[in-house]
Amino acid sequence: MNKIKEILKEKKTLIPFLPAGYPSINATKQFVKVLVNCGIKVVELGVPFSDPVADGPTITNSYSFAIQNGTKSEDVYLMADELKDEFGIAIIPMLYYNLIYNKGEENFAKRISSFADAVIVPDLPFKESHRLRPHLEKFDISYVPFATPNIKEEDIKKISDYANAFIYAVTVFGITGARSSYSNDTYTYLERVKKISSKYVAAGFGVSSKEQFESLPTDAVIIGSALVKQIEPDNIEKSKENIEGLIKKIIN
Amino acid sequence: MDKIFSGDFGKFGGAFVPETLIYALDELEDYYKKIKGDREFFKEFNNLLTEYAGRPTPLTWAPNFSKRFGVNTYLKREDLLHTGAHKLNNCLGQGLITKGLNKKRVIAETGAGQHGVATATVCAFLKIPCEIYMGSVDYERQKLNVFRMELLGAKVNKVESGSKTLKDAMNEALRDWVTNINTTHYMIGSAAGPHPFPTIVRDFQRIIGEEARLQIFKSTGALPDAIFACVGGGSNSIGLFKAFVEDSGVKIFGAEAAGRGIETGLHSATLSAGRPGVLHGSLSYLLQNSDGQVEEAHSIAPGLDYPGVGPEHSYMKDSKRAIYEGITDDEAMCALEILAKEEGIICALESAHAVALAIKKVKELEKDSTIIINLSGRGDKDMQTIMKSMEAKNEQN
Numbered sequence: 001m002n003k004i005k006e007i008l009k010e011k012k013t014l015i016p017f018l019p020a021g022y023p024s025i026n027a028t029k030q031f032v033k034v035l036v037n038c039g040i041k042v043v044e045l046g047v048p049f050s051d052p053v054a055d056g057p058t059i060t061n062s063y064s065f066a067i068q069n070g071t072k073s074e075d076v077y078l079m080a081d082e083l084k085d086e087f088g089i090a091i092i093p094m095l096y097y098n099l100i101y102n103k104g105e106e107n108f109a110k111r112i113s114s115f116a117d118a119v120i121v122p123d124l125p126f127k128e129s130h131r132l133r134p135h136l137e138k139f140d141i142s143y144v145p146f147a148t149p150n151i152k153e154e155d156i157k158k159i160s161d162y163a164n165a166f167i168y169a170v171t172v173f174g175i176t177g178a179r180s181s182y183s184n185d186t187y188t189y190l191e192r193v194k195k196i197s198s199k200y201v202a203a204g205f206g207v208s209s210k211e212q213f214e215s216l217p218t219d220a221v222i223i224g225s226a227l228v229k230q231i232e233p234d235n236i237e238k239s240k241e242n243i244e245g246l247i248k249k250i251i252n
Numbered sequence: 253m254d255k256i257f258s259g260d261f262g263k264f265g266g267a268f269v270p271e272t273l274i275y276a277l278d279e280l281e282d283y284y285k286k287i288k289g290d291r292e293f294f295k296e297f298n299n300l301l302t303e304y305a306g307r308p309t310p311l312t313w314a315p316n317f318s319k320r321f322g323v324n325t326y327l328k329r330e331d332l333l334h335t336g337a338h339k340l341n342n343c344l345g346q347g348l349i350t351k352g353l354n355k356k357r358v359i360a361e362t363g364a365g366q367h368g369v370a371t372a373t374v375c376a377f378l379k380i381p382c383e384i385y386m387g388s389v390d391y392e393r394q395k396l397n398v399f400r401m402e403l404l405g406a407k408v409n410k411v412e413s414g415s416k417t418l419k420d421a422m423n424e425a426l427r428d429w430v431t432n433i434n435t436t437h438y439m440i441g442s443a444a445g446p447h448p449f450p451t452i453v454r455d456f457q458r459i460i461g462e463e464a465r466l467q468i469f470k471s472t473g474a475l476p477d478a479i480f481a482c483v484g485g486g487s488n489s490i491g492l493f494k495a496f497v498e499d500s501g502v503k504i505f506g507a508e509a510a511g512r513g514i515e516t517g518l519h520s521a522t523l524s525a526g527r528p529g530v531l532h533g534s535l536s537y538l539l540q541n542s543d544g545q546v547e548e549a550h551s552i553a554p555g556l557d558y559p560g561v562g563p564e565h566s567y568m569k570d571s572k573r574a575i576y577e578g579i580t581d582d583e584a585m586c587a588l589e590i591l592a593k594e595e596g597i598i599c600a601l602e603s604a605h606a607v608a609l610a611i612k613k614v615k616e617l618e619k620d621s622t623i624i625i626n627l628s629g630r631g632d633k634d635m636q637t638i639m640k641s642m643e644a645k646n647e648q649n
Contacts, residue, residue: 050545051419051531053426054270060413072543097268098530102544123530125271146271150433173272174431 002142003090003117004165007041008200008219014251015202017094017224019046021071022062023233025079031231034240036087038247043083044120044222047076047095054122056177058225065233073099077111084115092144094120100132109135118142118165126159133162144168147193147201149185156196166200169193169218171207178226179206182216190217210250223250260447261567267446269533272430276438281448283353288455293348300344301459304377305334307341309460311467311624316594321614324622326471328464330488330629331599337629338460338488339370339441345456346439347374355437358382361425363390363418363484364555364602365397366629367441372406382439383407385424387417390554397633415548418484418558422532442485443562446533450562457491464624465495477621478503478613481628482605483576484520484556486565488628493574503575503617506565507609509551510578520549521578522561523569536563552581552637553601555629577612579605585641587611588631600629601637 007013016035020028032043048063048071055063073095080091093116100108100121109132112119119141124132126145133143142164147156149172159167171186172179194201194217204222207213213221223246230242260266267277287293301307309332314325330338350358358380362368368384375382384401388410391398401408414420422445429438443453468476479496481489483506496502511519519525522537529538531546539547539559549559568574579587584601587608592598599607603626610625617623631638 050414051423053423053532054430056427057413064414067545096530098538098540098546099544101528101530101535102540122270123268123533125267125269125274127274128266128268148270148272148275150272150275170270170272173433175427 002165004042004142005200007090008166013042013220014040014213014247015042015044015220015222016040016227016247017044017046017222019048019059019062019066019228020076020079021048021066021069022228022231023065024069025071025075027236027239029079029083030236030240031243032083032087034244035247036089038244039251040089040247042090042092044092044094045076045080047073047093047099049096049099052096054175056175056225058228059176062228073103077115080115090117091115092118092120094122097121097124105132105135109139109141113139113141116141118144120144120168129162146170149173149189151193153196156193160197160199163199166202166220167193167197169201169203171203171205174205176205176225178208178229180208182206182212187217194218213250261564262570264528264534264536264563264566265447265450266535267533268530268535269426269446270430272433273446276433277446277448279353280349283349284448284452287349287352297345297348301341305340305344306332307459308463309333311464311471313471314595317591320594321611322619323614323617324620325610326468326476326622326624327597328460328492328624328626330460331597331603331627335366335370335373336632337366337370337600338457338491339367340373341459341491342441342453342456342487343370343374343439346437346452347378347380350380350437350439351378353437355435356380357432357436358439359385359425359428359436360439360441361385361418361421362441363421363557364553364600365390365394365401365633366555368406368408369397369400369404371439371441372401372404375406376404383409383428385409385411385421385428387411387415387421389416390418390421393637394554394633417549417554419546419549419560426532441487443487443490443564444485444532444534444536444560450534450564453487454490454494454564457487458494460488460491460626461493461495464492468622468624472622474622475499475502476624477501478505478617479624480505480507480606480610481626482507482556482602483523483561483565484509484558484602485560486562488626490562490564492626493568497573504568504573505609505613506574506576507579507605508576509553509556509605510580511550513580514578518550519578520551520556520558522559523565523576524578528566531560534563536566537561537569552584552641553605555600555602556605577609579608583608585638588638597627598631599627600631601634603627603629
């Protein structure tokens with residue numbers, strides 16, 4: 001059985017997102033270790049990209065920082081291999097399609113198969129996903145389709161068929177970035193997705209608090225920008241404390 | 253279904269955008285298919301092109317330029333269109349679409365400010381609130397156009413991320429669109445972006461080539477031997493080229509911005525020096541490093557300062573129907589001066605790239621060949637840049 005599914009089956013899961021290489025690959029490794037010590041079992045790793053159109057300023061700036069520091073995709077993959085060996089956690093790389101296209105879909109799938117349980121591609125909508133899905137399947141990596149607040153019922157059914165591990169439900173219209181609360185529409189839509197799909201659902205975008213983690217009616221909740229904000233590029237130790245503080249506050 | 257309308261130009265095109273946008277793109281495609289055969293829509297569109305925008309634009313015989321270079325040169329005068337560039341053609345079409353889709357707000361990106369001005373113009377006229385995204389570098393070098401947009405009632409948002417030019421303005425516009433998808437139409441100005449934009453923008457710009465084809469027949473009784481246009485994202489060029497694609501005797505040339513020289517790395521010659529990749533929703537040639545990070549583009553002409561290109565140009569390059577070559581900042585400046593002194597026409601820095609490529613290619617053409625150069629815009633907006641560039645040159649000498 002898929003490792004992510006095993007984890008989601010157990011209990012409501014927090015999936016932290018970290019932009020790899022921000023402020024350095026070594027720091028990211030230390031941050032993941034902190035997460036693991038907090039009891040985190042699934043981590044989403046952002047591979048830095050120059051033009052992340054689905055991301056707000058927090059993640060966009062962290063990517064620029066990482067790229068300027070010389071972080072290459074292969075550095076991220078090597079780090080992910082090490083993290084897999086050391087901690088045995090489920091790893092989900094998140095990256096924009098040009099980084100995949102640039103490597104070639106098949107080569108990409110082959111390369112990440114050593115550590116990736118699933119992959120999230122924010123600018124690959126379902127109707128373009130046929131370009132990547134067969135290659136992921138070949139290497140037993142789950143494709144993660146997106147649900148959005150404007151999704152139609154028939155589309156929920158359609159993407160469910162292709163979701164091996166889970167569906168990524170984008171909570172709001174917009175880009176990544178912490179929001180203090182959601183409108184009722186968000187809850188209604190997520191409940192609709194849960195009801196229609198038999199697959200696990202992870203909610204993401206805007207998550208920053210324990211209250212949101214607990215109230216979102218999904219199997220998993222992804223926390224990104226709010227976690228990235230805990231990172232102080234010139235103070236790794238302080239960043240680690242901040243990360244631990246936020247994660248513990250949410251899941252304990 | 254019309255094959256081209258699938259949005260795939262050979263292997264190029266597609267819609268690589270966040271899932272949220274797909275519903276708006278589908279809605280746009282459905283609506284566009286509906287109006288494509290709708291006489292009422294085109295009656296209104298053509299009426300606006302004539303009565304409001306000032307079409308048809310002339311095809312001007314350039315006697316002195318022709319004599320100097322030994323080819324019969326005709327200039328397609330998009331610089332004479334209302335607002336001073338070809339951009340208005342597309343904005344009028346998309347403005348009517350915005351109304352038809354019942355969207356209450358328009359956003360757009362702009363580089364040179366020409367598309368921003370055209371968008372602000374149409375939105376003022378059609379009473380739709382609009383916001384324009386513009387990189388802060390472009391904001392500074394095209395202040396006059398910023399003022400024009402604001403005078404027309406648009407809100408201009410300065411973009412400070414990345415290279416602070418057209419690419420980053422487009423990133424921000426896409427982010428705005430994902431956030432305001434239910435109320436807002438994104439009026440993309442170039443024949444680029446996700447499907448169906450490259451097709452829609454091209455169709456609204458086709459009028460350039462269709463008029464030019466009729467006009468050249470009327471003037472010379474024959475097709476031209478070669479046609480020239482500048483290529484940034486590629487809307488004026490695809491608009492001219494499309495009408496001549498089936499005429500195998502017509503050579504098609506696209507002028508890209510080679511900036512300070514392709515070898516310096518400071519250029520925007522996407523088709524000459526890039527390789528296929530995905531940016532802003534479509535698969536097309538792209539300036540990128542070995543890791544797939546998009547590189548910053550450089551050009552003296554803000555409208556060409558873009559590391560991507562419309563997917564149909566990539567298709568025309570690979571199928572060898574068109575030839576794309578780089579023109580440096582200096583070559584463009586030189587061509588701009590030549591045209592000004594020979595014909596009394598000061599064209600935009602973007603269009604000057606097309607003029608420069610024509611001058612370069614003259615020796616490859618047979619004597620007494622006939623050519624058309626698309627003057628996509630006029631040079632008023634560039635006066636400050638041109639003055640600065642000439643001052644710098646004089647100091648060097």
